Amino acid sequence: MQRQITKTAVDPHFQSLEFIESAGTWSPDGTRFVFAGISKGQPVLVLYNVDRNRREREIRVKELGQILNPSWSPDGHSIAFTGLAGGLTDLYVFDLRSDQLQRLTNDEFADLQPAWSPDGKTLAFATDRFNTQLATLKLGPTTLGMIDVSSRRITRVADAGEVRQLNPQWSPDGASLYFLSNPDGITNVYRMAVATGQVSQVTDLFTGVSGITQTSPALSIAQRSGRLMYSVFRSNGYELYAIEAPGSVAGPAVAYRPYGQGQAAASAAVLPPLQRTDKALVGLLTNPTRGLPAETDFAARPYRAGLSLTYVGQPSLAVGSTQFGTFIGGGASLYFSDLLGNHNLVTGLNVQGSLKDVNALVGYQNLTHRLNWGAVAQQTPYVTGGFVEGTTTIDGQPALVDQQLLERQTNRDIYGILSYPFSQVQRIEFQAGFSNISFDRELRTRAFSFNTGDQILDDKVDLPAGSDINIGVATAALVYDNSLSGATGPIVGQRYRFEVSPTTGSLSYVGVLGDFRKYFLPVRPFTFATRVMHYGRYGEGGESTRLQPLFLGYPGLIRGYSYGSFSASECMPTAEDPNGCPVFDQLLGSRMIVANAELRFPLFGALGIGSGYYGAFPIEFTVFGDGGLAWDTQHEPSVLGSGVRDPVFSAGAGLRINLLGFAIAELDLVRPFDRPGKGWVWQFELQPAF
Numbered sequence: 001m002q003r004q005i006t007k008t009a010v011d012p013h014f015q016s017l018e019f020i021e022s023a024g025t026w027s028p029d030g031t032r033f034v035f036a037g038i039s040k041g042q043p044v045l046v047l048y049n050v051d052r053n054r055r056e057r058e059i060r061v062k063e064l065g066q067i068l069n070p071s072w073s074p075d076g077h078s079i080a081f082t083g084l085a086g087g088l089t090d091l092y093v094f095d096l097r098s099d100q101l102q103r104l105t106n107d108e109f110a111d112l113q114p115a116w117s118p119d120g121k122t123l124a125f126a127t128d129r130f131n132t133q134l135a136t137l138k139l140g141p142t143t144l145g146m147i148d149v150s151s152r153r154i155t156r157v158a159d160a161g162e163v164r165q166l167n168p169q170w171s172p173d174g175a176s177l178y179f180l181s182n183p184d185g186i187t188n189v190y191r192m193a194v195a196t197g198q199v200s201q202v203t204d205l206f207t208g209v210s211g212i213t214q215t216s217p218a219l220s221i222a223q224r225s226g227r228l229m230y231s232v233f234r235s236n237g238y239e240l241y242a243i244e245a246p247g248s249v250a251g252p253a254v255a256y257r258p259y260g261q262g263q264a265a266a267s268a269a270v271l272p273p274l275q276r277t278d279k280a281l282v283g284l285l286t287n288p289t290r291g292l293p294a295e296t297d298f299a300a301r302p303y304r305a306g307l308s309l310t311y312v313g314q315p316s317l318a319v320g321s322t323q324f325g326t327f328i329g330g331g332a333s334l335y336f337s338d339l340l341g342n343h344n345l346v347t348g349l350n351v352q353g354s355l356k357d358v359n360a361l362v363g364y365q366n367l368t369h370r371l372n373w374g375a376v377a378q379q380t381p382y383v384t385g386g387f388v389e390g391t392t393t394i395d396g397q398p399a400l401v402d403q404q405l406l407e408r409q410t411n412r413d414i415y416g417i418l419s420y421p422f423s424q425v426q427r428i429e430f431q432a433g434f435s436n437i438s439f440d441r442e443l444r445t446r447a448f449s450f451n452t453g454d455q456i457l458d459d460k461v462d463l464p465a466g467s468d469i470n471i472g473v474a475t476a477a478l479v480y481d482n483s484l485s486g487a488t489g490p491i492v493g494q495r496y497r498f499e500v501s502p503t504t505g506s507l508s509y510v511g512v513l514g515d516f517r518k519y520f521l522p523v524r525p526f527t528f529a530t531r532v533m534h535y536g537r538y539g540e541g542g543e544s545t546r547l548q549p550l551f552l553g554y555p556g557l558i559r560g561y562s563y564g565s566f567s568a569s570e571c572m573p574t575a576e577d578p579n580g581c582p583v584f585d586q587l588l589g590s591r592m593i594v595a596n597a598e599l600r601f602p603l604f605g606a607l608g609i610g611s612g613y614y615g616a617f618p619i620e621f622t623v624f625g626d627g628g629l630a631w632d633t634q635h636e637p638s639v640l641g642s643g644v645r646d647p648v649f650s651a652g653a654g655l656r657i658n659l660l661g662f663a664i665a666e667l668d669l670v671r672p673f674d675r676p677g678k679g680w681v682w683q684f685e686l687q688p689a690f
Helices: 012-016 280-285 603-607
Strands: 019-026 032-039 042-049 054-060 066-072 078-085 088-095 100-103 111-116 122-127 143-148 154-156 165-170 176-181 188-193 199-201 219-221 228-234 237-243 308-312 316-322 325-337 343-352 354-366 372-394 397-421 426-449 455-463 469-481 490-505 509-523 526-538 591-602 619-631 648-658 664-672 681-686
Touching: 032 054, 032 066, 042 066, 042 078, 066 111, 078 111, 088 111, 111 165, 122 165, 143 165, 165 219, 176 219, 354 397, 372 426, 397 455, 490 526, 591 603, 603 619
Parallel strands: 019 066
Antiparallel strands: 019 032, 032 042, 042 054, 066 078, 078 088, 088 100, 111 122, 122 143, 143 154, 165 176, 176 188, 188 199, 219 228, 228 237, 308 325, 316 325, 325 343, 343 354, 354 372, 372 397, 397 426, 426 455, 426 469, 469 490, 490 509, 509 526, 526 591, 591 619, 619 648, 648 664, 664 681
């Protein structure tokens, strides 16, 4: 009898884990459940108490890189699982009473999916040890084996030759062993009588029994009732089916040929006839040694790293137009690496409008040891300015005059980096180096005749900008990132960076950065993304007029306040500051805090147009709200009671598109609430989501 089973909701207690690696099993008394996961970058066994609806225990196994397929022993005192260490999978048993880890196998073969026998003395498992030939690197299919837990003696089960077997499960009385196999090319459920070794077929499905991957578990047996459940891929999704009494299901006997007598697994994907008269081609395909040179022909020599181009970063191209004319910019990055990925070189170049705005970088990273080190040299320009608009008379005719003040700060840095990873997702970084900061001020004046509308003046003047600043910089940072990114940005997980950067030299101050981002996936495929970020320059030199002020309108911070979107008509000088532009000045300061909230989802995927998470094309729809505050000691935040600087906000919606892997484009319709002279504005950017 088969019965379709509906899926259950995911318990919210599981969501504190970074990853859930694989399915688990119930304890013998049915009150607890064990599954494998990743917590703080390390593999863990999680014991979940179902009756109390809480996580009971988390067992961290630092010796391993990953834990898969945990199985609870019948007496409830031990948990067997597959552990990944040094790139190899072996069988382990963890004793819950003594907290001792025991390694059962230790070799180059893959040992997967252990299952306890009802008497607790034996583990059935899937392994490639009976078919793989390490001398010739001929990888064979997984078949079944048994290991005596006390003696560690391994025997083969249901000798299947080259036919794949996996996912063993015991019947409650221990008389039968159920597993998945494909002797005819289609994976189905089979049963072996332990006493006689006789194998019979239990299911006969046209599409076969399947998990997510070729070796994923797709079969389970209830420890008390013996109820059998398996999964089937159907109608673009997985369905669960149950057989209440699998022992009573009579199927045809299967005569596996003994290993070594030439049996090879059939394949449903091979065109008929399966039994071919001309076996020369098949023989050549199955002969792993033909054509190989003698082992002595290979000369051994030490590995020498050599860099070669491995990756071209997303190139960018930007074209824009403002009241002051058009501009074009773009850039690309090149990544070089050696064969092992221990030596990495990155170069980048980005041009924004003029040669004064060239952004360039070259960096080297050495990952030979756990303590990583590197060096970076880069140039980064920052541009802000102001606007003035008025009327005058030029050459006897009335004219409208626009003036734009461009202020550039160009940072040239060279520094060394040390990085020590605590886990795959967390590390600590140290940097030390030298920075040169130069300044440039440019006043551009344009005039247009009231009579004809023609441009009658276009003048550019370089203004005094002050001498360069030379400072030494040191940085210490704690970094964490377990986020999972999609085609346009992160989907789930969290990221943070906490950094302190003291400087000394021409100016002395301490830079403080706190950047925390969290991504929730409450209902697939909707992601709720949040970010809170603070950066400030604290100390005597942090508010020097020689430093470019921080700007809330930079791309990726608060949308709707970008520099190029402002015009002189928005400026309404006050009596206290007749030359100021309050609507723009409120975005500047020596310290700032930014908060973002965004609901993002794949547009085609949510509408069911096409297959997969993103559907027919990776287009993401976003609804967002941004807020931020910039201040300094002269303009304290109003939220503190005595200050005058208010936060600014914006909201809107947009589309984020992956341009075939070359770039990520974002087009937003934004309402900046703190620009009285503006309604809805369009904003275009080339960058991934925060």
